[in-house]
Amino acid sequence: MISRACKRLVLHLPDAASTERHETGASITQSCHSFFRELNKVGALQKGHNMSIFVTGGAGFIGSNFVIDWLAASDEPVVNLDKLTYAGNLQNLTSLAGDSRHIFEHGDIGDTARVSQLLAAHRPRAVLNFAAESHVDRSIHGPGEFIQTNIVGTFALLESVRAYWGGLDASAKADFRFLHVSTDEVYGTLSRTDPAFTEAHRYQPNSPYSASKAASDHLVRAYHHTYGLPVLTTNCSNNYGPYHFPEKLIPLMIVNALAGKPLPVYGDGMQVRDWLYVKDHCSAIRCVLEAGSLGETYNVGGWNEKPNIEIVHAVCALLDELRPKADGSSYATQIAYVKDRPGHDRRYAIDARKLEQELGWRPLETFDSGIRKTVQWYLGNPDWVAQVQSGAYRQWVQTQYTEPVAKGVLATCI
Ligand code: NAD
Numbered sequence: 001m002i003s004r005a006c007k008r009l010v011l012h013l014p015d016a017a018s019t020e021r022h023e024t025g026a027s028i029t030q031s032c033h034s035f036f037r038e039l040n041k042v043g044a045l046q047k048g049h050n051m052s053i054f055v056t057g058g059a060g061f062i063g064s065n066f067v068i069d070w071l072a073a074s075d076e077p078v079v080n081l082d083k084l085t086y087a088g089n090l091q092n093l094t095s096l097a098g099d100s101r102h103i104f105e106h107g108d109i110g111d112t113a114r115v116s117q118l119l120a121a122h123r124p125r126a127v128l129n130f131a132a133e134s135h136v137d138r139s140i141h142g143p144g145e146f147i148q149t150n151i152v153g154t155f156a157l158l159e160s161v162r163a164y165w166g167g168l169d170a171s172a173k174a175d176f177r178f179l180h181v182s183t184d185e186v187y188g189t190l191s192r193t194d195p196a197f198t199e200a201h202r203y204q205p206n207s208p209y210s211a212s213k214a215a216s217d218h219l220v221r222a223y224h225h226t227y228g229l230p231v232l233t234t235n236c237s238n239n240y241g242p243y244h245f246p247e248k249l250i251p252l253m254i255v256n257a258l259a260g261k262p263l264p265v266y267g268d269g270m271q272v273r274d275w276l277y278v279k280d281h282c283s284a285i286r287c288v289l290e291a292g293s294l295g296e297t298y299n300v301g302g303w304n305e306k307p308n309i310e311i312v313h314a315v316c317a318l319l320d321e322l323r324p325k326a327d328g329s330s331y332a333t334q335i336a337y338v339k340d341r342p343g344h345d346r347r348y349a350i351d352a353r354k355l356e357q358e359l360g361w362r363p364l365e366t367f368d369s370g371i372r373k374t375v376q377w378y379l380g381n382p383d384w385v386a387q388v389q390s391g392a393y394r395q396w397v398q399t400q401y402t403e404p405v406a407k408g409v410l411a412t413c414i
Pocket residue numbers: 056057058059060061062063081082083084085086087088089107108109110129130131132133134135149153181182183184213235236237238239240245
């Protein structure tokens with residue numbers, strides 16, 4: 001009983017900048033974590049296999065937060081395989097420079113020979129797949145990369161993992177996990193009055209991005225049912241927080257606002273997303289990894305549905321408070337309504353009760369606390385922002401916000 005409660009505490013790791021209300025929990029969490037770390041080490045030694053995890057896409061937004069949080073709480077090494085696409089950034093991981101527990105490998109999940117060699121060399125107890133092409137607007141401009149990485153790449157990764165897992169001894173085989181990180185977008189869109197997505201909701205993806213993620217989820221499911229691969233899948237709502245590439249709504253609004261540029265709101269701005277602070281997503285993944293039931297999927301969300309325009313106003317209000325403009329005007333004056341995204345899903349909402357009730361997970365941040373931390377992080381990290389706004393980024397902004405797409409002009413405000 002005590003160990004179960006402790007294990008649950010371990011899974012909720014507050015970030016370094018936690019407010020006072022987390023401090024007592026944090027110290028309990030740390031001591032519980034040390035306890036389990038030692039317990040796990042003993043268990044691993046008894047079983048005769050090493051402890052490490054293998055993360056793909058760990059230089060991206062969510063993956064880098066996950067790796068940083070993991071190593072803040074555990075000595076268990078992380079092998080981090082990332083292709084370093086435009087979205088992968090080693091600067092996200094500079095806090096781990098010189099840390100021997102973080103083993104970075106530049107490579108592609110689709111490179112079966114390379115992945116197999118890395119799995120054989122490091123012998124991880126789990127593989128967590130964050131690697132993906134992740135931006136809906138890019139998938140509209142060019143779906144090919146999404147099919148390649150999200151579907152073909154996941155298939156190749158599953159094949160490498162299946163071969164590795166098949167060669168483990170019985171005990172390591174039973175303990176092994178493949179955790180696939182997915183999205184709520186696979187469920188399609190909701191009307192204003194529909195109940196939130198549960199895990200039983202049918203898949204009805206509407207964008208090339210969500211269709212490619214749905215296909216990868218199906219492959220993961222099939223590898224469990226057909227080959228017995230011990231898989232877990234998480235379907236999370238929209239994340240926000242540190243290291244978020246400024247092509248997505250919240251970081252784009254922050255960097256454009258500070259640069260004095262228009263804040264492009266698609267359509268009427270009343271599309272609804274369900275927002276979760278990235279570190280709460282990471283704690284949910286740790287929770288599912290340690291306690292999830294094999295073959296199951298778990299929805300992850302913070303019960304934070306908000307229309308886009310409300311998000312943009314929240315960001316502007318925080319900037320008005322934390323970095324007021326010299327002329328005294330509000331950043332909200334920069335809001336510009338632009339042509340809508342083709343096939344734009346109207347509403348996403350996540351019912352996270354399965355994860356809450358079966359595994360005891362809870363988010364630590366409210367939207368107000370999470371968005372404040374996020375805006376503060378961007379204000380405090382101008383070098384990171386400058387570095388990601390490289391030539392390639394400028395080219396994307398040019399493509400998305402000024403050039404014609406398909407039969408119309410998507411947006412014309414920058
Ligand atoms: P991201 O685009 O910021 O990062 C993706 C990372 O994967 C990058 O570091 C990139 O270099 C790497 N990558 C891309 N292709 C690769 C390949 N072939 N081999 C190895 N590495 C490759 O994405 P993110 O927002 O961090 O999302 C991570 C995962 O979480 C994705 O699977 C995404 O579908 C899922 N997800 C994201 C959100 C969100 O709001 N961002 C919400 C729910 C689920």
